Amino acid sequence: MKAFRIPRLLQFVLVPVVVYAVTRLIFDVLLGQLIPASLMTMYMFFVLAGTFMAFTFTEDGTRELVAPIKALVEDPSRKWLRNVVFVVLPLALGFYTYQLRTPKPEAPLELRSIHPAPPSTVKAYDKRFNLLTLENPYRKLQKEDPEAFAEMVAAGAAVYIENCQYCHGDKLDGRGPYAQGLNPVPANFQDVGTIAQLQESYLFWRIATGGPGLPKEAAPWISSMPIWQDFLSEEETWQVILYLYDYTGHAPRSWEHE
Amino acid sequence: MRGVAMKLILAAALVVVCGLAAPVQAKPGNAENGEKIYEKRCLGCHGEEGDGLGPAAEYLIPPPRDFTLGLYKIKTTAFDDDIPNDDDLFRMIRDGMPGTAMPGWSDMLSEQEIWDLVAHLKIYAGLEEETPSKQLDYGSQVATSEDSVEKGRKLFHDGDRCSECHGAEGKGDAIKKLKNDNGDRTWPRNLTKPWTYRASSDPKDIYARISVGIPNTQMPSFADPKSKKKLSVEERWHIANYVVALTKKGLEVRPENTVVKAKRIDGEIPAAIDDQAWLQSEPVTFMLVPQIIAKDRFFTPANDTISVRALYNERDIAFLLEWDDRTKSIPGDAKAESIADPEMGQDAVMMQFPVTIPLGAEKPYFLKGDAGHPVNLWHWTSGTTEAEAAVAMLDGLGMAQQTPREDGGGGLTTGSGYQDGTWRVIMKRSLTTDDAENDLQFEEGRFIPIAFANWDGSNSEIDSRQTITTWYWLQLEPSASAEPYISGIVVALLVFGALVWWARGAARPGEAA
Numbered sequence: 209m210k211a212f213r214i215p216r217l218l219q220f221v222l223v224p225v226v227v228y229a230v231t232r233l234i235f236d237v238l239l240g241q242l243i244p245a246s247l248m249t250m251y252m253f254f255v256l257a258g259t260f261m262a263f264t265f266t267e268d269g270t271r272e273l274v275a276p277i278k279a280l281v282e283d284p285s286r287k288w289l290r291n292v293v294f295v296v297l298p299l300a301l302g303f304y305t306y307q308l309r310t311p312k313p314e315a316p317l318e319l320r321s322i323h324p325a326p327p328s329t330v331k332a333y334d335k336r337f338n339l340l341t342l343e344n345p346y347r348k349l350q351k352e353d354p355e356a357f358a359e360m361v362a363a364g365a366a367v368y369i370e371n372c373q374y375c376h377g378d379k380l381d382g383r384g385p386y387a388q389g390l391n392p393v394p395a396n397f398q399d400v401g402t403i404a405q406l407q408e409s410y411l412f413w414r415i416a417t418g419g420p421g422l423p424k425e426a427a428p429w430i431s432s433m434p435i436w437q438d439f440l441s442e443e444e445t446w447q448v449i450l451y452l453y454d455y456t457g458h459a460p461r462s463w464e465h466e
Numbered sequence: 467m468r469g470v471a472m473k474l475i476l477a478a479a480l481v482v483v484c485g486l487a488a489p490v491q492a493k494p495g496n497a498e499n500g501e502k503i504y505e506k507r508c509l510g511c512h513g514e515e516g517d518g519l520g521p522a523a524e525y526l527i528p529p530p531r532d533f534t535l536g537l538y539k540i541k542t543t544a545f546d547d548d549i550p551n552d553d554d555l556f557r558m559i560r561d562g563m564p565g566t567a568m569p570g571w572s573d574m575l576s577e578q579e580i581w582d583l584v585a586h587l588k589i590y591a592g593l594e595e596e597t598p599s600k601q602l603d604y605g606s607q608v609a610t611s612e613d614s615v616e617k618g619r620k621l622f623h624d625g626d627r628c629s630e631c632h633g634a635e636g637k638g639d640a641i642k643k644l645k646n647d648n649g650d651r652t653w654p655r656n657l658t659k660p661w662t663y664r665a666s667s668d669p670k671d672i673y674a675r676i677s678v679g680i681p682n683t684q685m686p687s688f689a690d691p692k693s694k695k696k697l698s699v700e701e702r703w704h705i706a707n708y709v710v711a712l713t714k715k716g717l718e719v720r721p722e723n724t725v726v727k728a729k730r731i732d733g734e735i736p737a738a739i740d741d742q743a744w745l746q747s748e749p750v751t752f753m754l755v756p757q758i759i760a761k762d763r764f765f766t767p768a769n770d771t772i773s774v775r776a777l778y779n780e781r782d783i784a785f786l787l788e789w790d791d792r793t794k795s796i797p798g799d800a801k802a803e804s805i806a807d808p809e810m811g812q813d814a815v816m817m818q819f820p821v822t823i824p825l826g827a828e829k830p831y832f833l834k835g836d837a838g839h840p841v842n843l844w845h846w847t848s849g850t851t852e853a854e855a856a857v858a859m860l861d862g863l864g865m866a867q868q869t870p871r872e873d874g875g876g877g878l879t880t881g882s883g884y885q886d887g888t889w890r891v892i893m894k895r896s897l898t899t900d901d902a903e904n905d906l907q908f909e910e911g912r913f914i915p916i917a918f919a920n921w922d923g924s925n926s927e928i929d930s931r932q933t934i935t936t937w938y939w940l941q942l943e944p945s946a947s948a949e950p951y952i953s954g955i956v957v958a959l960l961v962f963g964a965l966v967w968w969a970r971g972a973a974r975p976g977e978a979a
Contacts, residue, residue: 281972294965302958309950311911315725315939318827366521369510373522374758374765378510378567379574385567388719389753391936420831429829429836430937434759455506 216263216272223259228252243321247425320392320427323406327423332416332437342409344446344460357450364451367444375432380455390432397456404458411449411460415440495578497594500586503579511567516590525765526567529650536591537647537682539563540665544600545678545687551598555584565662565770602677603689605699610669610707617701618708627695628705631684632657636712637887639792643805646683651807653768654685656790656887660713662770667713672706716749717773717788723750725939726916728776728783735777735784739883739890744786747775754789754920754933759833760865764931768792768922772815772935778942783908784894787815787918794884795923798851806924813848813884814921815891818862819906819914819940829915832937834862842906843868844893846880848923855882857893861904865930876905911944 214222231251235243243251264270280290329338349357369378375394377384382396395402403411413421419431436445453460504512511530513519518532531538540558541550559580562570571580588594608614622628622636633639636657646652660667665675676697679687688697688705697705729747736743752774756767768791775786795813796802803810820830821840830839843860859876860868877899882891899905908914915937921927 278972281969290969294962294969297965298958298962301961302954305957306950306954309953311941311944312913315913315941316827320827365510369520369522370525373510373567374756378569379507379571381573383569386753386755386758388721389755389935391724420836424828427827429831429839432755432759432832432936438761439763 215276216269217274217276220259220263220273224252224255227255318427318430320430321425322392323402323410324423324426326410326413330413330417330421332413333442337409337412339409339413342412344408344412344449346446346450347408347460360447361450361454363444364447364449365455367440367448368451371436371439372448380452392427392430394432397452397458400458403452403456403460406461408446408449408453408460411452412445415445415449495581495583495585497582497585497589499579500582500584503575503583504586507571507575508583516587522567527650527766528566528652530567532648533587533590535682536593539680539682540675541678541681542602542674543598543678544602545689547598547600548681549593549596549598551601552581552584555587556580559583563664565664602674603699604670604673605703607670607673608700608703608707610710614704614707615711618704618706618711621697621701621705622708625695627688627697633792633887635886635888636709637790637792639887641805644684648682652683653792656792657709657712658715658790659718659770661718667710669703669706669710672709673702676702676705717751717771719751719753719771723752725913725941726750726774726776726785728778728940728942730943730945731777731779733779735779735782735894737881737892739786739881739892743777744775747777747786749773749775749788750938752918752935752938754918754935757833757919757930757932757934760930762930764927764933766925767933768925768927769920769933772918772920774918776940776942778897778908780897782894782896783942784892785817787817787891787893788888789815789920790888791884791922792887793922793924794889795848796850797923802924807926809926809928811921811923811926811928812850813889813923815846815889816919817844817893818842818917818919819844821904821906823906823909823912823914829937830862831864832917833934834865834868836864840904842876842904844878844895846882846891846893848882848884848889855880908942910942912941914940914942916940 231243231248263273280286280293326339328340329336331337346357346360349360373384374386375384375390376382376397377387377394380397382394382399384394387394397403414433416435416437418435419433420428420435422428422431440448449460452458509520511518511520511522511526512533513523513530516533518530520530523529537548538550538554538558540563541554543549543551543554558568559575560570560572560577562568575583585594588596622632623634628636631638631642631644631654633654638654638656644652644654655662663671664680665671675685677687677689679685679690686693686695688695688702690696727748727750731743731746750773751771754767754770754772756764758765769789772787772789775788777784777786791813793805793813794802795806795810797810797812818834819842820835821842828839830836830841834843835841841862843862844857845860846857847855849855857875857878857880859871859878861871862868877895879894880892882889884890897908899907906914916939917937918935920933921931927933
């Protein structure tokens with residue numbers, strides 16, 4: 209008895225489908241990081257091209273791959289299947305074309321990556337910062353000099369109330385008085401999915417360079433986050449970061465624990 | 467049988483109403499604990515000393531309450547008793563004050579913690595030992611009806627009782643300058659916008675405000691027997707019902723409304739702002755946000771929403787923009803200048819489009835475009851005593867780079883009018899122009915990004931001091947067309963033909979090999 213084997217044509221179809229599904233599962237569901245459509249399209253193109261090359265590498269392989277397709281028109285016993293394919297395929301493609309040509313009543317969806325990967329270095333305050341090693345210069349006071357630390361946090365609170373609460377809310381919940389008028393909505397720092405997942409150097413990058421400093425996959429053209437290096441000093445930026453963690457009770461992510 | 471059922475329903479309704487209306491039971495708060503919470507949550511706005519002078523004070527209108535005065539805006543004790551009920555304070559802390567920076571705290575603080583805060587706040591004005599002596603008399607509520615609303619309408623306008631400050635249509639288009647007791651500029655409420663009511667637009671709340679007034683502001687009490695404009699309990703309920711009726715304008719912001727749908731019409735596009743033809747287009751309302759992003763930032767806006775309608779025909783497209791603005795700002799006009807804040811500008815509005823309709827997600831930067839992605843800016847200004855209202859066309863490459871077209875209008879035409887606290891402005895252009903490189907070419911069915919900006923000149927809104935919106939969409943509603951069906955059928959036939967051709971080729975074994 210011959211062991212069951214998935215037909216080669218089906219294998220050829222399954223490989224890209226499984227790759228696609230697993231990628232989506234890992235990034236969208238498990239990591240909560242949407243992959244931009246353009247990147248996914250490019251990636252799937254390579255997967256398809258690679259699969260095609262692998263499957264047509266030997267002549268026997270190629271023959272086995274196309275055999276079921278050829279059989280469709282050559283093998284009289286498959287006639288009924290041929291008839292079905294010959295009706296369904298044109299109808300499906302016709303319908304797809306119709307859909308493509310009909311103007312959509314729904315506005316286009318805007319997918320964007322919310323916490324894009326940071327660059328390794330960033331230019332701000334006329335300097336270059338290495339984000340891999342950058343640390344909040346005042347964080348160490350938390351242990352060394354709690355009183356001085358509390359002063360730093362209080363200074364950060366003033367910076368926040370004067371500059372940030374309009375959008376991010378004075379409860380840091382992303383629901384400030386103007387939040388409703390913005391799209392994308394301001395980040396909610398109380399949520400465990402924002403600053404609790406990030407390093408202070410990441411926040412420094414996001415605050416100093418603002419919306420326009422985002423990479424393309426994060427749609428910088430719609431982010432209303434100001435470029436804060438134009439308004440806050442480097443010191444104030446670090447102070448307000450201390451305040452965000454202090455008020456919400458979250459701890460910044462750091463390399464040491466990983 | 468019916469009678470019994472009726473009674474049961476009434477009884478149930480009564481239970482529900484009483485349950486809702488029952489005052490929150492005041493509980494003794496722990497002022498010490500309240501102080502701790504205050505330091506963490508409230509100090510930034512209300513200040514270390516409770517005097518309302520926290521770091522943000524100068525950026526907020528209205529400013530945070532100064533607790534040392536012991537005067538509260540929203541209270542339900544009698545008009546001649548300054549002391550608020552604990553319940554009143556509890557409620558404002560729990561629910562917040564819409565239209566101001568004061569948020570509701572119920573999602574972050576427990577009831578007990580809020581009572582603790584109440585106990586702490588009272589200390590700032592030495593109110594901890596005081597109890598209010600007189601409560602507001604609600605009498606018996608008059609249910610709303612056409613008759614009651616009509617009576618209320620008459621009383622509202624009688625001797626300019628309310629319209630003196632709130633305007634003929636209730637939009638707060640004041641004809642005089644109002645200040646609160648601290649000398650800060652205040653504006654009468656736009657009563658057609660219930661989302662800006664500090665308490666709520668429930669008739670019971672409105673009744674309370676009319677009866678008590680709003681302490682520390684010029685909103686007076688109409689229960690005061692010494693007032694020339696005083697009203698009986700019943701009359702106050704009629705006015706409350708009328709004010710509730712004013713709130714139903716259908717121009718509120720709905721988060722699901724992100725698309726301006728331009729309606730196709732036959733014949734000419736109306737040139738007059740009050741033409742009935744505009745009603746064919748469903749208005750969409752967007753929130754205006756102060757420009758707090760680029761230099762110079764602006765924190766204290768006057769206008770909060772803008773509504774848009776659009777019509778198009780085979781040649782042109784036109785927009786009717788409508789927004790409430792308490793003041794018609796005409797620089798040079800003595801009366802307008804007497805109401806305005808110093809440094810007065812014109813009222814203005816701007817529409818923004820990308821020069822090319824984006825194919826993918828990438829758009830110009832929403833704040834007047836960017837170097838790689840130019841935008842068209844249609845800029846209408848209300849005029850001065852010397853110049854008429856006009857529209858100009860600008861090319862935008864960012865906030866700091868907005869260049870007016872040499873020919874001025876860029877093919878735009880306009881019409882406008884101001885009445886009872888509302889501006890209506892039409893801007894019109896041909897769907898296509900012969901300068902496709904610099905002008906947006908409108909296309910049926912496509913989703914075209916659109917954004918707005920607004921200036922209230924009397925509020926010193928000039929240049930970058932403006933309110934803005936984020937990108938929304940414009941769609942010229944496609945006329946029904948057979949094209950998609952035809953394309954679909956053609957493709958289906960072509961594919962079928964190809965399959966048959968392939969099958970026939972395969973059927974001749976000699977050639978296939």
